[in-house]
Amino acid sequence: MSQRIRKAVFPVAGLGTRFLPATKTVPKEMLPVVDKPLIQYAVDEAIEAGCDTLVFVTNRYKHSVADYFDKAYELEQKLEKAGKSELLAVIRDVLPRHVRAVFVTQAEALGLGHAVLCAQPVVGDEPFAVLLPDDLIWNKGPGALRQMADLAEKESASVIAVQDVPQEQTGSYGIVATRDFSGRHGEITAIVEKPRPEAAPSNLAVVGRYVLSGRIFELLKRTKPGAGGEIQLTDGIAALMAEERVLAYRFQGRRFDCGSRIGLVEATIEFALDHEDLAEPAREYMRAALAR
Ligand code: UTP
Numbered sequence: 202m203s204q205r206i207r208k209a210v211f212p213v214a215g216l217g218t219r220f221l222p223a224t225k226t227v228p229k230e231m232l233p234v235v236d237k238p239l240i241q242y243a244v245d246e247a248i249e250a251g252c253d254t255l256v257f258v259t260n261r262y263k264h265s266v267a268d269y270f271d272k273a274y275e276l277e278q279k280l281e282k283a284g285k286s287e288l289l290a291v292i293r294d295v296l297p298r299h300v301r302a303v304f305v306t307q308a309e310a311l312g313l314g315h316a317v318l319c320a321q322p323v324v325g326d327e328p329f330a331v332l333l334p335d336d337l338i339w340n341k342g343p344g345a346l347r348q349m350a351d352l353a354e355k356e357s358a359s360v361i362a363v364q365d366v367p368q369e370q371t372g373s374y375g376i377v378a379t380r381d382f383s384g385r386h387g388e389i390t391a392i393v394e395k396p397r398p399e400a401a402p403s404n405l406a407v408v409g410r411y412v413l414s415g416r417i418f419e420l421l422k423r424t425k426p427g428a429g430g431e432i433q434l435t436d437g438i439a440a441l442m443a444e445e446r447v448l449a450y451r452f453q454g455r456r457f458d459c460g461s462r463i464g465l466v467e468a469t470i471e472f473a474l475d476h477e478d479l480a481e482p483a484r485e486y487m488r489a490a491l492a493r
Pocket of ligand 1: 212213214215216217218220231258279307309310311312313316333334335373460
């Protein structure tokens with residue numbers, strides 16, 4: 202698959218129970234870090250990696266994700282009349298002109314593997330990316346997906362993002378075993394969903410960025426429900442490994458687990474401290490708050 206990825210899938214049909222009650226009406230992906238919703242950070246990363254077709258796998262409660270990427274005529278007119286050209290650019294730049302957004306529905310939350318499979322009619326059989334927007338990855342240089350797309354193209358292989366986690370946290374992640382790890386990548390020889398620390402083959406945890414061969418769709422169709430009665434992407438990847446090379450890639454950048462409350466708080470602090478206008482007042486406020 203020495204082909205450059207053009208399509209990115211965003212599975213956003215989960216229930217987001219960890220952010221209840223907010224997620225009763227606000228999808229987790231629309232929670233903001235400073236002034237942008239989580240989904241925007243992931244979309245920007247996909248576009249920077251070269252993707253021009255974005256496939257959002259949503260459910261019937263998530264109209265706000267589609268609304269967000271739609272044109273806001275009334276708002277644009279008002280900003281234009283008021284001469285607020287900077288703000289106008291901000292809302293127009295949500296999606297650049299050359300990028301199209303496609304929405305598909307996952308009728309029932311049957312798992313991440315099932316959500317990815319819902320994107321098959323749009324993706325076809327070409328290599329593609331999957332981004333989980335609640336993993337916010339921050340890098341001053343090229344984004345994590347761009348790094349992965351470069352490697353996938355060079356190595357003609359699927360690539361999965363991994364990061365080292367403390368041994369006691371393996372039960373929260375998919376964990377991989379690898380061989381010939383050099384530099385930042387190695388070939389995956391085994392992948393296990395949420396192993397207990399004593400059963401984990403390593404402490405390399407899969408995080409929410411994937412570049413996958415289109416072959417995964419056929420394999421996901423055959424995947425039986427696994428852990429939690431859900432169709433697991435991990436099981437589909439395990440089947441893919443039996444046929445094709447799948448690489449683990451330790452990306453350059455910092456990941457915030459914004460699917461958890463503390464992760465979202467950490468990202469908010471970090472992004473505020475890096476923000477042009479907010480850095481100084483945020484720092485001042487934090488100093489005062491910590492001194493209380
Ligand atoms: P999570 O495991 O984070 O589940 O899903 P969740 O429902 O979003 O959140 P919690 O745990 O209840 O708080 C990982 C990713 O897979 C998507 C989610 O939207 C999230 O991006 N997903 C999960 C689906 O799109 N469909 C599913 O059936 C399950």
